[in-house]
Amino acid sequence: MSAPTPLKEWFNATRYQQLAKELLELQRDFDAQHFLALTLPGLEACSLLQRLRRTTEALRATLPQPYPAALAVLHELAPRLQHNFVSLVLPDYVGLYGRDDFERSMAALKFFTPFGSSEFAVREFLRLDLRRTLKVMTTWADDPDEQVRRLASEGCRPRLPWSFRLAALMADPTPVASILDRLQSDPSLYVRKSVANHLNDITKDNPDWVFARLAGWDLTRPTTAWIAKQALRTLIKRGDRQALGIIGAGRRAEVAVTHFEVSPAELRIGETLTLSARLQSSTSQRQKLVVDYALHYVKQAGTRSAKVFKWKEVSLEPHAPLAITKRQCLRDFTTRRHHPGRHAVDLLVNGEVKARAEFMLEPPARPAATESGR
Numbered sequence: 001m002s003a004p005t006p007l008k009e010w011f012n013a014t015r016y017q018q019l020a021k022e023l024l025e026l027q028r029d030f031d032a033q034h035f036l037a038l039t040l041p042g043l044e045a046c047s048l049l050q051r052l053r054r055t056t057e058a059l060r061a062t063l064p065q066p067y068p069a070a071l072a073v074l075h076e077l078a079p080r081l082q083h084n085f086v087s088l089v090l091p092d093y094v095g096l097y098g099r100d101d102f103e104r105s106m107a108a109l110k111f112f113t114p115f116g117s118s119e120f121a122v123r124e125f126l127r128l129d130l131r132r133t134l135k136v137m138t139t140w141a142d143d144p145d146e147q148v149r150r151l152a153s154e155g156c157r158p159r160l161p162w163s164f165r166l167a168a169l170m171a172d173p174t175p176v177a178s179i180l181d182r183l184q185s186d187p188s189l190y191v192r193k194s195v196a197n198h199l200n201d202i203t204k205d206n207p208d209w210v211f212a213r214l215a216g217w218d219l220t221r222p223t224t225a226w227i228a229k230q231a232l233r234t235l236i237k238r239g240d241r242q243a244l245g246i247i248g249a250g251r252r253a254e255v256a257v258t259h260f261e262v263s264p265a266e267l268r269i270g271e272t273l274t275l276s277a278r279l280q281s282s283t284s285q286r287q288k289l290v291v292d293y294a295l296h297y298v299k300q301a302g303t304r305s306a307k308v309f310k311w312k313e314v315s316l317e318p319h320a321p322l323a324i325t326k327r328q329c330l331r332d333f334t335t336r337r338h339h340p341g342r343h344a345v346d347l348l349v350n351g352e353v354k355a356r357a358e359f360m361l362e363p364p365a366r367p368a369a370t371e372s373g374r
Helices: 013-026 032-039 048-062 067-081 086-097 102-115 122-128 130-140 146-154 167-171 174-182 189-203 207-215 222-231 233-237 241-246
Strands: 255-263 266-268 272-281 287-298 304-316 321-329 341-349 352-362
Touching (some): 067 086, 067 102, 102 146, 146 189, 222 233, 233 241, 255 341, 255 352, 287 321
Antiparallel strands (some): 272 321
16 A cells, blocks of 8 residues: 655645746736745755745745735635645735735635635734734624634634644633624534634633533534534543533443453554443433543553543433443554553543553564565
């Protein structure tokens, strides 16, 4: 199986040549050779985000000035790019070079976001003038375009991945309340995911603020209830009793664990672990159960660090049994490296540890020596 193409290849020589061609069609005196001379040398050593920024800087050097003239060309270029990530160069230009032209830049960010997203660029304006920028973003929350409504929430997330944190909103998220309130039952799943992720960000710094906000929302609406559940996912994984209560699992689980096993007892990195559990209700009442598991990974230094994974949510009938299984491949990712050693797995039911099992993880098997390699 061939290795997947690196994401940074979204900006490659072919892309830059096509960009130069498009810009030359839009502007006859565009210096395509200068644009390519600024983008192509040393490209292989550049990461995806470095290539994005290099493209923005090359546009600055080759587009007409002043800023409004360059923006006019970018408006025409936008529908020609036809690639969501490559289109990020458009709002990136605004965030980098349009900070002194607030109204024109905010309108441009709204225009560009359906082609990719302006969520990163708008943060430059939030950092410069939080109140003024949020005032505009609040109007975006009522826009008929779901892409613009999502931008209203996504752009001001306090902990947006791949961007800097908004310290003022981490300290006090109150300024975004009107945006979130407007979007609490949005018909678009794309928007609701952003609202849930935004609230989940806030739970990491201000969980009580989120609980207070949700208390004022109508959680009988399916769309709003979905947002609330997704927003509380980090707290639910931590076993927070108030968060579990909002989704109907706030009571201690009245169950007996009749079986909990991880198998095999020994396996190698890259192989698959199987978890199996059997629970037995010990009450005459139906109960909502949130069943998760915490895998205590061995770190390079030999200590352990737990990560909670979702398993199953179920409404268990009185005195009924429940049998569940789960498989997880223990292969390395860019975000997690596995280390040999004795790992532990906790069975969590409504936030409480109900059982524990262990397994030994060995290094990956070495490939068999070939005749020529002996």
